[in-house]
Amino acid sequence: MTDDTTPRLVSDMRGVRYGEVLAVRPAAAGFDAEVYGTQMLNDCPAELWDALDAEAIARELGAVAVKLNGPRYWMLDGLGQKVAVVDPVLTEFGGLAMRRIAVVQLGADPRSEPYTLRHVDRGAVFFFDAGKPVHELVDPDGAAYVMQAYCVGVDPTLTEADLAGLGDRLGLPDGWSYRSRVLDEELVVDTSHTVATVVQDELENTYTLPS
Numbered sequence: 001m002t003d004d005t006t007p008r009l010v011s012d013m014r015g016v017r018y019g020e021v022l023a024v025r026p027a028a029a030g031f032d033a034e035v036y037g038t039q040m041l042n043d044c045p046a047e048l049w050d051a052l053d054a055e056a057i058a059r060e061l062g063a064v065a066v067k068l069n070g071p072r073y074w075m076l077d078g079l080g081q082k083v084a085v086v087d088p089v090l091t092e093f094g095g096l097a098m099r100r101i102a103v104v105q106l107g108a109d110p111r112s113e114p115y116t117l118r119h120v121d122r123g124a125v126f127f128f129d130a131g132k133p134v135h136e137l138v139d140p141d142g143a144a145y146v147m148q149a150y151c152v153g154v155d156p157t158l159t160e161a162d163l164a165g166l167g168d169r170l171g172l173p174d175g176w177s178y179r180s181r182v183l184d185e186e187l188v189v190d191t192s193h194t195v196a197t198v199v200q201d202e203l204e205n206t207y208t209l210p211s
Helices: 054-061 160-168
Strands: 017-027 030-037 065-074 090-093 096-107 118-121 125-128 133-138 144-151 177-182 187-190 196-200 206-208
Touching: 017 054, 017 096, 054 065, 133 160, 144 160, 144 187, 144 196, 160 177
Parallel strands: none
Antiparallel strands: 017 030, 017 065, 030 096, 065 144, 090 096, 096 118, 118 196, 125 187, 133 144, 133 177, 144 206, 196 206
């Protein structure tokens, strides 16, 4: 959705690299994942990221499992105010500084299946600029999920230039489609007071529902 009163605090985010650690824990409704990220701390240096040990981190955190989510590159252009929906604890894994930033509701099945809707309590505002390309997954009901970040963890050769033709590579479920377009006006995705709905494709690119 768009909201002219929503302030933008950070610009020039498109193409910025980051990485995340997802720590899976039992929850009342199945499983949750605490999300730790390098966003606004560092650019997820390859030598530190490549040395991370998911099993060792899981033992350190007392988690059922840990998912190394990334490295990733933002496809949004700006960020608004971050609402602290979780205590933003600063920590490090293998010398890589991270901050706890969100909680993902995984439900009864903690496995990361593509094209499965997940709900993220992230308290964030994303800005996509007018005149910039966006890439979207469209579900059978016509709801369009805009790519917030692409991932090079599955395919290290993937680049931003490849995204326009990505639909030819994806094994989309029946009724789903992929499209690229240029925004006529600024798109603001404000989940500062709501739970975000996100989905990933099989390359672990992440898309968010604007409203």
